[in-house]
Amino acid sequence: MSQRIGRYTLQLSTPVITGFAGVAGKKEGEGPLGEYFDKVFEDTKLGQKSWEAAESALLTSAVTTAITKAGISSDKIDMIFVGDLLNQSIASTFGVKDLAVPHIGLFGACSTMALSLCLAGVFVDAGSADCAVAATSSHFCSTERQFRFPLEYGGKRTPTSQWTVTGSGAAVVEAKGDGVKINAVTFGKIMDYDIKDANNMGAAMAPAACDTLKRFFEDTDSRPEDYDLILTGDLGKVGADLLCQLLEREGYVLGENYNDCGLMIFDLKQQQVDAGGSGCGCSGAVLCSLILNEMLKGKYKKVLFVGTGALMSPTSTQQGQAIPAVAHLVMLTA
């Protein structure tokens, strides 16, 4: 049963990530983390008829691989917490419907991996679930045409723009077993700094990451240097720099132990992705491959994973609204 620490943080005692999987597309497979993914799909459509169906297939692959690695059968799963970036979350719906498990649909934009892990952790800790799955996905092609331009148009990219990752991450959270533990969670508040440039999500999301980290540090009376890794996902280059500046104003200096999934998944210059990666699948695939594996190997013992999401739509942007953002934090321990 979760214990409140301070005003906003819930300390959990039992939840363990017993299985996890990160899968990715061709471009991601050619990046620095290529060898760490459970699967790399060379075919951008994964044999499907549409990019949306391809994204669902990515999610199915991550979820079923995570379940297999946890050594459970799907009838043991009490519920799945899942969401994505597509309108009405169709990647999730069609990606997990055949699992036939209770379905809790989320919308947290690119923060969904963290949000789903937070909820799965709280449910398992409370005894409301013995086994819950947290998962998310994104696909460059389904996202690009929904949020920006038809791919065929070849829209120009700005230096602050981020490249949506074709990928998916999934984690099985159980009350017992071996694995990385979910130690604490802090849910994000919506922050709106009146950023209106839809090609600069990093700037829109950095204040949310700052606010959540600050509240977590205050609640737990801890500091950045107490953690082996502080990992945001996905602020990219612009947002990561801004986060460091914003936190410094609050008295917290992020050092060598800070990184961002959007900066890790691609070689920014060589792969021409401007400010870095983004999309729900970016932090999902990075956390559920490299990071959790390195934690199991002992490289990191205490990790703060902070998922950030920009809560806008093309409609809100076209109507002149700013881009509010949210960031959810999960503390993981090995």
Place this chain on the structure above:
Amino acid sequence: MSQRIGRYTLQLSTPVITGFAGVAGKKEGEGPLGEYFDKVFEDTKLGQKSWEAAESALLTSAVTTAITKAGISSDKIDMIFVGDLLNQSIASTFGVKDLAVPHIGLFGACSTMALSLCLAGVFVDAGSADCAVAATSSHFCSTERQFRFPLEYGGKRTPTSQWTVTGSGAAVVEAKGDGVKINAVTFGKIMDYDIKDANNMGAAMAPAACDTLKRFFEDTDSRPEDYDLILTGDLGKVGADLLCQLLEREGYVLGENYNDCGLMIFDLKQQQVDAGGSGCGCSGAVLCSLILNEMLKGKYKKVLFVGTGALMSPTSTQQGQAIPAVAHLVMLTA
């Protein structure tokens, strides 16, 4: 702390709905429930520049009214569970961002009032929150142009189609206080009966309602006649009839104690809404006005509220996909 009953149902002991509000638009105000809403907005745009912003204003109105009626200040709220039908849930984001409380975004389509109440109930019961808000909204004009046709086009409606409600519902759930109790919750599985007619959501959603009710009856060893009211939201006329048929095959007969929010909110013939109301705001506004008030007055003691949602998008429909659906159940007691 929640107790598992059977395979799928969580029995809760502490959560109380200490404040609630249902607000609606002009057409809904002219319907049979007009006098029960906390507010009826005669101006379809609520003084905003767009229908999307109007929907956000509806949600803000419901949430702030519910908070006021609960007699709390917003800094007491631990988190809000909220979602809507618009792409990337922009009605929710812009409707609650100024509250500045931790934000858990949901996507459950028209099941969102039930889904958000389920989660708020579990969190409060587990001690993970002392005070949580559950809320949702929909707006005829923002929904119609997103899912169907531009309003100006004057698209023909089919007899099985439902009319999206302009409305919003919000409930404050606390660990202590007077009010209706959240007694049990059952999360829905996605059901896909291969219904492909986007103008017949009732048929797509009825199997999900049937599945969740059946699992709840089995888990709790109870029968339909044990409840004063079984309320779905929103199957409309076609879906409600189908649910009765489907449940009868499973050995459960729904009688006079069964109703559907989509059938209650409008006078179907006089208001020309074909098969009835729909949209997240339909079950939200009906539950959080008439139903909870009647429970407080003692008319109903045991109510099963089953929110149903069609998990499709125009893209999935245009790509030839069927319409999967989900239904979440909340048992309420006075």
